[in-house]
Amino acid sequence: MDAHASAGHAELEIPYNVHPRPDTGLYNGKLGVWLFLASEVMLFGALFSSLILLRTGAESWPRGYEFLNVKLATFNTFILILSSVTVVMAWSHLRLGDLKKGRIYISATVLCALIFLTAKAFEYSHEFQEGRFPKTNNFLAIYFTMTGLHGLHILGGVIVFLYFLGPGAKMWAKEPERYTNRIEIVGLYWHFVDLVWIFLFPILYLM
Amino acid sequence: MTDPAAAVEPGVDVHEHAGVGDPNAHHSPEQIRKEMKVYLTVFVGLAILTAVTVGACYGLNLPVHQAILVALIIASIKGFLVAGFFMHLLSEKKVIYGVLILTVIFFIFLMTLPISHHANPFGS
Secondary structure: OOOOOOOOOOOOOOOOOOOOOOOOOOOHHHHHHHHHHHHHHHHHHHHHHHHHHHHHHOOOOOOHHHHOOHHHHHHHHHHHHHHHHHHHHHHHHHHOOOHHHHHHHHHHHHHHHHHHHHHHHHHHHHHHHOOOOOOOOHHHHHHHHHHHHHHHHHHHHHHHHHHHHOHHHHHHHHOHHHHHHHHHHHHHHHHHHHHHHHHHHHHHHHO | OOOHHHHOOOOEOOOEEOOEEOOOOEOOHHHHHHHHHHHHHHHHHHHHHHHHHHHHHHHOOOOHHHHHHHHHHHHHHHHHHHHHHHOOHHHOOHHHHHHHHHHHHHHHHHHHHHHHHHHOOOOO
């Protein structure tokens, strides 16, 4: 058992937070986040399936590149890829025991996420000014649903990263390995969000 | 043949796939620095593939079906790079592969639903 329940230590420790379980070979948080990501695949999968259904059933379908801002979306794709590498670099520096560099890279990830959201807000505002709303047609309905849900996932990631930059960083002093694991599993979530965008970008903007 | 793992500190992972070791094992600082170089290389690859996607679909004026095919192939390669290297799926534990195989089966089912809808002879 991972929890070192010493005599007189009344506080209940959650087992396998740091060291892997013998049967799975993983610490519990990591298996948990992979199960969560599996459910996320189904959530976005349902929307991709809806998109295929709407597109194949439509007599005509708007081309995203004719009116969406492809240059800004390409820029956002680079930013999101950059944020994926910064989070994995943060995890690597934490594994090396370098909290300072780890925090710098986490901050860089948050900055990338905020740039992404700002660009997305600019895009949305332009679409609204042009009179393009979710109710306008099926393409815009699925475009706003999928990019909006993706944007909410980015926002969720930012909140978690800010927590680990702020109050959550206290964990490093007592349990640096556990803190490193936390960054690893937030990173897994973040890479998944990047992965979703990798498919959203060509499907919505380039086809 | 001598097991290379026997020559290093116990618990230190020396087995790796494409430059990235088992993320659940302890790595030496040298291994971690080596992995960081792999991550940066993957990042450059992803950036180039993004430029290729835009160039192929937006700049070359390909027919729609070709553009879709090219975009999906490049997106799949990028997805493989992110999942394989950043998410360490190239060197993960079997239980995660089990979870993901189940997910892929259900995902394929979801993607075939629209096709079955159009093929439904009883549909109105």
